[in-house]
Amino acid sequence: xxxxxxxxxxxxxxxxxxxxxxxxxxxxxxxxxxxxxxxxxxxxxxxxxxxxxxxxxxxxxxxxxxxxxxxxxxxxxxxxxxxxxxxxxxxxxxxxxxxxxxxxxxxxxxxxxxxxxx
Numbered sequence: 001x002x003x004x005x006x007x008x009x010x011x012x013x014x015x016x017x018x019x020x021x022x023x024x025x026x027x028x029x030x031x032x033x034x035x036x037x038x039x040x041x042x043x044x045x046x047x048x049x050x051x052x053x054x055x056x057x058x059x060x061x062x063x064x065x066x067x068x069x070x071x072x073x074x075x076x077x078x079x080x081x082x083x084x085x086x087x088x089x090x091x092x093x094x095x096x097x098x099x100x101x102x103x104x105x106x107x108x109x110x111x112x113x114x115x116x117x118x
Contacts, residue, residue: 002026002107004095009112012085016116020080022095022109030075032099036067038091039111045094051078062088085116 003025012018022034035050049059051069059067068081078095092111099105 002028002098004097004107004109006093006095006109006112009093009114011115011117013118014085014087014116016085018082018085018114020082020093020095020112020114022078022080022097024076024078024097024107027075028097028107029071029078032097032105034069034071034078034095034097035105036069036078036080037094037096038089038114039094040088040091043091048093049080082114085114087116089114090116 005023006020008018008020031053033050033052036048037045038048039045047060048063049067049069051057051071057069066083070079092113094111095109096105098107
């Protein structure tokens with residue numbers, strides 16, 4: 001079982017930036033890629049972006065150009081850099097990793113809260 005731990009969330013003003021981290025207990029990201037999701041209050045969890053084992057990134061349209069996913073060389077930490085934060089970005093952000101089976105990866109972190117407020 002691989003453990004994922006997110007960090008880096010917080011309270012930010014609109015237009016600000018944050019970098020979220022996802023630390024894995026094993027170096028799984030280089031081999032399998034990973035994804036970031038978020039869940040806003042009262043809403044379902046939604047996919048926001050992912051990165052393949054080859055480093056190809058893909059993002060949900062509303063965050064395209066503002067979100068940037070990367071993986072460290074060791075393959076055990078993933079990042080979500082968020083620029084120009086908007087009120088609608090307020091959510092708990094989760095990382096998701098492990099071998100992709102269909103649209104499913106088995107490992108989830110506990111989430112980190114991002115609150116955008118003036």
